[in-house]
Amino acid sequence: MSISWPLVIFYVIALLTLCCAVLMLSFRKVIYMALTIGGVFVGCAAVYFLLGADFVGVAQILIYAGAITILIMFAIMLTNHEAAEPPLSWNLKNVASAVGCVLLAVVLLLAVRSTNWPGGGATTDINGGNTNPIVIGLMLFKQYTIPFELVSVLLIVALVGAVILAQDRKEDE
């Protein structure tokens, strides 16, 4: 019985990712939460690498683990950076949220478990002989050109809007 190393690596990564996510919920200081969410994003990127999605993994590290985590840190520093969550209190809202989330997780996990998923061959090549970034680039500019352009318009509108929202306005204008 040989050990399947990708499987072991996947379980270690999944465990670390879930640990980071649970730590995020249990920390009290907001800045520690932002640090652990970086760990979750890197763990997701590692899962993408295991699945052979190199380009998405690198984009995940660049955008999520790099840009978004730093953006969140800046937002924390610009607002009250010593903010802390109050200790966990079991009021009605928290209990109802916890029960609802656990129920949803159990139902979804049972559904995942009871479904017979296609395994996927070990040698299935979805890249068509090229490397992953080349094929994704070709797909983005041939098959998905219009969505790609629309998303770039959305991004520029969102970023300009963010600047306008965040700038200091005089009240008497």
Added chain:
Amino acid sequence: MAPANFPIPTGSLLALGVLLFCIGLYGALTKRNLIIVLVSIELMLNAANINLVTFSRLGVAPSLSGQVFSLFTITVAAAEIAVGLALLIAVFRLRRTSEVQDLNVHKW
């Protein structure tokens, strides 16, 4: 000899997505700091991305569309967090608070 399966079972990957989604949902519902609520929503989007990439490799018809779709999701998530944090900073400048329960102007 039967063709070997991909070493990671699909169910485990989907279970990881499910657990991340539910952790994010719990955080978004219960946390009081607005930044952490935004971060929890990002966590839920990430769980959806894991599912997309999983099915692009292990689905019935493996293709790259799932990966392209997850790239679009990442872009939209980046736009969302940028606007969200800008709103947060504007609210903080106006109300001197970044907690959810203090933003109750429109509450009945």
